[in-house]
Amino acid sequence: xxxEIAKFTINDRPYELLVExxxxxxxxxxxxxxxTGTKCACGVGECGSCTVLIDGKPTLSCSTLAIAxxxxxxxxxxxxxxxxxxxxIQQAFIDHGAIQCGFCTPGMIMMTKALLDENxxxxxxxxxxxxxxNLCRCTGYVKIVDGILAAAESMGKEGGx
Amino acid sequence: MQSLKPFEYVExxxxxxxxxxxxxxxxxxxxxxxxxxxxxxxxHRKIKPAFILNIKKIQGLDYIDGNGGDGLRFGALTTIRxxxxxxxxxxxxxILYEAAHQLPSHQVKSMGTMVGNLCVxxxxxxxxxxxxxxxxxxKIVNTSGEKILPIEDFxxxxxxxxxxxxxxxxxxxxxxxxxxxxxxYQHLVRTRADISKVCVAVWITITDGICKQARIALGAVAPTxxxxxxxxxxxxxxxxxxxxxxxxxxxxxxETKPITDLRSTAEYRKEAAGILxxxxxxxxxxxxxx
Numbered sequence: 001x002x003x004e005i006a007k008f009t010i011n012d013r014p015y016e017l018l019v020e021x022x023x024x025x026x027x028x029x030x031x032x033x034x035x036t037g038t039k040c041a042c043g044v045g046e047c048g049s050c051t052v053l054i055d056g057k058p059t060l061s062c063s064t065l066a067i068a069x070x071x072x073x074x075x076x077x078x079x080x081x082x083x084x085x086x087x088x089i090q091q092a093f094i095d096h097g098a099i100q101c102g103f104c105t106p107g108m109i110m111m112t113k114a115l116l117d118e119n120x121x122x123x124x125x126x127x128x129x130x131x132x133x134n135l136c137r138c139t140g141y142v143k144i145v146d147g148i149l150a151a152a153e154s155m156g157k158e159g160g161x
Numbered sequence: 162m163q164s165l166k167p168f169e170y171v172e173x174x175x176x177x178x179x180x181x182x183x184x185x186x187x188x189x190x191x192x193x194x195x196x197x198x199x200x201x202x203x204x205h206r207k208i209k210p211a212f213i214l215n216i217k218k219i220q221g222l223d224y225i226d227g228n229g230g231d232g233l234r235f236g237a238l239t240t241i242r243x244x245x246x247x248x249x250x251x252x253x254x255x256i257l258y259e260a261a262h263q264l265p266s267h268q269v270k271s272m273g274t275m276v277g278n279l280c281v282x283x284x285x286x287x288x289x290x291x292x293x294x295x296x297x298x299x300k301i302v303n304t305s306g307e308k309i310l311p312i313e314d315f316x317x318x319x320x321x322x323x324x325x326x327x328x329x330x331x332x333x334x335x336x337x338x339x340x341x342x343x344x345x346y347q348h349l350v351r352t353r354a355d356i357s358k359v360c361v362a363v364w365i366t367i368t369d370g371i372c373k374q375a376r377i378a379l380g381a382v383a384p385t386x387x388x389x390x391x392x393x394x395x396x397x398x399x400x401x402x403x404x405x406x407x408x409x410x411x412x413x414x415x416e417t418k419p420i421t422d423l424r425s426t427a428e429y430r431k432e433a434a435g436i437l438x439x440x441x442x443x444x445x446x447x448x449x450x451x
Binding site for chain 2: 002020021022023024027040043044045046048051057058059060062063064065067068111114115129130132133135
């Protein structure tokens with residue numbers, strides 16, 4: 001099996017990495033780059049906890065070969081907070097208790113970012129449909145939906161981010 | 162978590178290159194597009210290909226062209242999400258929109274291709290059920306050329322299609338829509354995120370109140386998606402009234418060959434199939450009157 005040097009843009013930083021063809025994007029992020037914010041729960045694309053954005057699209061990193069997304073623009077949960085503070089989605093999740101054990105949170109937040117980038121002012125139903133691919137085993141969905149709606153509102157006020 | 166077994170990874174740049182490599186690798190090669198089906202199967206060691214051919218780098222396979230008046234085509238790399246978001250498909254081929262829209266996971270819809278879903282060969286494919294009712298055709302390419310095959314002839318068993326090693330589906334072709342055509346997609350699921358345990362797609366051309374051409378497709382109630390032709394025959398030439406709807410629903414139910422599994426018993430599926438056909442026919446009637 002050949003290893004290849006592949007270029008990636010991860011969280012707006014360029015990387016050149018030696019990648020084996022059978023390595024998933026989730027493994028690359030967590031094991032080669034120590035970006036352990038992205039979680040792997042089911043490993044087979046059922047739960048959404050490994051969601052990252054690739055060229056803005058919500059993508060299951062456990063079900064994506066790293067080599068297949070070279071040259072792409074990849075955003076993980078680590079990209080959201082800045083020196084100025086937390087991202088409004090992160091803040092809204094905290095404010096609304098939308099986090100219990102926290103394991104689904106990075107995937108839930110990245111899916112929320114994709115949802116709000118596409119639809120900045122979603123209805124409650126659109127939010128529920130938007131996170132249809134993200135499971136919360138604590139079943140804290142009510143607060144997660146509240147958090148997402150609050151994030152949409154606060155991002156709308158500050159003109160998006 | 163178990164990592165994937167090693168394999169050689171190749172990125173063909175053209176359809177010609179892809180089918181030539183597929184033909185060389187024969188049963189040792191697997192096509193990869195969105196990965197939502199193949200990646201879990203690789204993880205679980207259900208398939209152990211020596212070669213993975215990623216076709217995502219092939220240009221010109223991600224499109225939706227045409228409309229209900231002229232017919233519509235989409236390519237091997239068109240995602241389920243693109244189908245769901247297409248205003249033309251939502252307006253002119255509503256049952257395909259409905260089948261795509263009910264899938265809960267945005268991630269799966271954004272990654273997964275419609276053609277990939279069809280090629281998995283599951284009889285529970287919501288999209289295959291709708292495309293069967295729409296009388297779709299598939300373009301299949303291999304090193305000796307290309308052919309067009311009705312989707313009705315594509316499936317031969319659970320997880321089995323007529324595709325031979327070296328074959329690749331490059332396009333789906335939908336026929337033009339006759340004026341007065343309406344339909345409905347209905348399904349039952351155990352939970353919102355689960356696959357369908359019964360699904361039904363109905364597509365009927367109604368002229369002056371009479372059914373001219375009715376197609377009823379069912380999924381998850383036989384080894385393949387199939388058309389309930391006895392039920393269709395009861396509709397053609399008749400007015401879509403409650404007696405006809407009842408008779409067709411019962412006939413469709415009798416045409417199913419369901420199994421018992423963890424999602425439902427065979428008896429339940431058979432009965433539920435009739436109920437869903439009835440719902441779909443009533444919805445179609447309601448839309449025809451609107």
